[in-house]
Amino acid sequence: MRYEAPDTIDAAVKLLAGEAGLARVLAGGTDLLVQMRSDVVSPDLVVDIKKISELRQVKEEAGGFRVGAAVTGAELKEHAKLPKAWPGLVEAANLIGSTQVQGRATMGGNLCNGSPAADSVPGLIAAGATATLVGPNGRRDLKVEDIMLAPRKLALTKGEIVASFLLPARPARSSDAYLRFIPRTEMDIAVVGCGVSLTLDPSGTCTAARVSLGAVAARPLLVEDAAKAIIGTKLNHAALAKLEAAARAACKPIDDKRGTVEFRIDVAGVLARRAALIAQERARKA
Amino acid sequence: MAKHHVSATVNGDAVEFLCESEQTLLDCLRDELDLTGAKEGCSSGDCGACSVMVDGRLVCSCLVLGVEASGKSIETIEGLSDGEKLHPLQQKFLEHAALQCGICTPGFLVASKALLEKHPNPTETEIRYWLAGNLCRCTGYDKIIRAVIDAAAEMRGA
Ligand SMILES: Cc1cc2nc3c(=O)[nH]c(=O)nc-3n(C[C@H](O)[C@H](O)[C@H](O)COP(=O)(O)OP(=O)(O)OC[C@H]3O[C@@H](n4cnc5c(N)ncnc54)[C@H](O)[C@@H]3O)c2cc1C
Numbered sequence: 216m217r218y219e220a221p222d223t224i225d226a227a228v229k230l231l232a233g234e235a236g237l238a239r240v241l242a243g244g245t246d247l248l249v250q251m252r253s254d255v256v257s258p259d260l261v262v263d264i265k266k267i268s269e270l271r272q273v274k275e276e277a278g279g280f281r282v283g284a285a286v287t288g289a290e291l292k293e294h295a296k297l298p299k300a301w302p303g304l305v306e307a308a309n310l311i312g313s314t315q316v317q318g319r320a321t322m323g324g325n326l327c328n329g330s331p332a333a334d335s336v337p338g339l340i341a342a343g344a345t346a347t348l349v350g351p352n353g354r355r356d357l358k359v360e361d362i363m364l365a366p367r368k369l370a371l372t373k374g375e376i377v378a379s380f381l382l383p384a385r386p387a388r389s390s391d392a393y394l395r396f397i398p399r400t401e402m403d404i405a406v407v408g409c410g411v412s413l414t415l416d417p418s419g420t421c422t423a424a425r426v427s428l429g430a431v432a433a434r435p436l437l438v439e440d441a442a443k444a445i446i447g448t449k450l451n452h453a454a455l456a457k458l459e460a461a462a463r464a465a466c467k468p469i470d471d472k473r474g475t476v477e478f479r480i481d482v483a484g485v486l487a488r489r490a491a492l493i494a495q496e497r498a499r500k501a
Numbered sequence: 502m503a504k505h506h507v508s509a510t511v512n513g514d515a516v517e518f519l520c521e522s523e524q525t526l527l528d529c530l531r532d533e534l535d536l537t538g539a540k541e542g543c544s545s546g547d548c549g550a551c552s553v554m555v556d557g558r559l560v561c562s563c564l565v566l567g568v569e570a571s572g573k574s575i576e577t578i579e580g581l582s583d584g585e586k587l588h589p590l591q592q593k594f595l596e597h598a599a600l601q602c603g604i605c606t607p608g609f610l611v612a613s614k615a616l617l618e619k620h621p622n623p624t625e626t627e628i629r630y631w632l633a634g635n636l637c638r639c640t641g642y643d644k645i646i647r648a649v650i651d652a653a654a655e656m657r658g659a
Pocket residue numbers: 239240241242243244245246247248249264284285310311312313316319320321322323324325326327328332333334335375376377378402403404405545546547
């Protein structure tokens with residue numbers, strides 16, 4: 216195995232695109248090294264992207280934030296403005312693993328590992344984040360919900376890297392929340408995860424919302440019907456009941472030791488309601 | 502493939518070692534530098550026995566490649582005591598009998614030190630969350646938590 220740590224994206228893309236064998240990006244390595252150790256993947260080339268400054272920064276851009284794909288969970292949490300602007304996304308990223316894993320794990324890796332249960336991905340989708348990809352044919356932007364297609368299958372082409380995520384500008388009284396269900400309180404994989412981002416008008420009516428579910432289908436889902444259920448309402452009982460029903464209707468989960476199909480569907484509705492109420496409470500103060 | 506020549510700082514000392522691309526930082530510390538304090542419990546990021554600091558950040562050294570240490574400052578359990586003088590955390594682990602077989606202990610100590618540097622006065626809940634990535638099969642955790650609380654108090658001069 217060859218290890219390279221270039222300091223520009225273009226050099227990284229060139230290395231990845233030019234490798235005849237199996238090439239892998241190395242961000243925090245908290246998925247990749249585990250997979251290498253258990254022989255799930257045996258790359259011929261590993262390209263460490265942590266020396267590329269563009270991938271390691273959080274910058275304010277167009278009223279929002281551009282977050283480098285290789286910024287760690289611990290760094291997101293320590294950022295001066297992000298936890299206040301996007302508390303749901305930061306808490307989703309911070310649910311990944313332990314303190315030790317937080318010191319290394321990135322949102323780019325979480326997305327590109329291609330697990331339907333990745334915690335930060337519903338947070339990014341609910342946030343309306345756009346990923347900037349860089350590949351041999353240049354740069355392009357894709358909404359995060361369009362990147363993961365199926366378990367371990369991404370819309371990325373050979374040599375393409377996720378460089379950053381743009382979290383859009385949004386009006387006052389906007390906020391977000393992410394909740395997951397796991398059988399323990401820490402260190403486990405989501406049975407269901409749900410991110411909700413919303414905006415309220417001065418009277419408290421929801422004017423915009425995005426709802427995303429993880430671990431209930433082959434890929435993290437953007438559930439437009441769930442958002443529609445609360446837009447134009449003050450999240451009263453009827454709206455929340457509709458939100459729950461829409462979240463449940465979107466689920467196509469698997470049955471496994473972590474949760475049955477019925478349980479996952481039920482919990483998806485519960486988490487959607489609770490996450491929406493937390494986001495609403497935060498938005499009132501934002 | 503030629504081995505990588507890595508220069509780094511370990512516990513304040515400049516070190517150099519050769520390693521293969523696949524070797525983890527844990528392998529390099531233990532096999533190339535003879536620093537066997539960090540333990541290999543799982544090699545999958547679950548147990549925390551391999552915890553070290555890399556440029557001030559707590560990580561599992563089993564999930565870091567040895568070559569990534571190039572130019573970095575690493576702190577391991579071997580740097581915790583001041584010569585023969587134990588660090589307050591080590592002293593309190595002994596007093597509270599916070600170890601039995603001891604495999605998990607270096608990881609708990611390194612992780613606890615990182616916590617107390619950031620939060621000198623953590624609540625019990627904060628300690629438990631911070632140490633959730635350190636597993637212990639022997640003690641049942643409670644003695645470890647008491648030892649950390651006690652060491653924190655001593656280090657604050659309380
Ligand atoms: C103990 C433990 C607990 C965990 N708990 C959780 C959890 O609770 N929730 C959760 O969601 N995950 C969890 N994980 C999985 C993992 O930590 C996360 O998925 C993490 O976000 C991966 O990020 P990374 O930077 O370490 O990725 P890496 O391991 O570096 O990369 C993962 C994959 O993505 C590719 N890749 C990385 N960055 C890019 C990029 N910018 N562009 C293109 N491809 C890229 C890599 O080639 C690799 O295939 C856990 C892992 C461990 C070891």
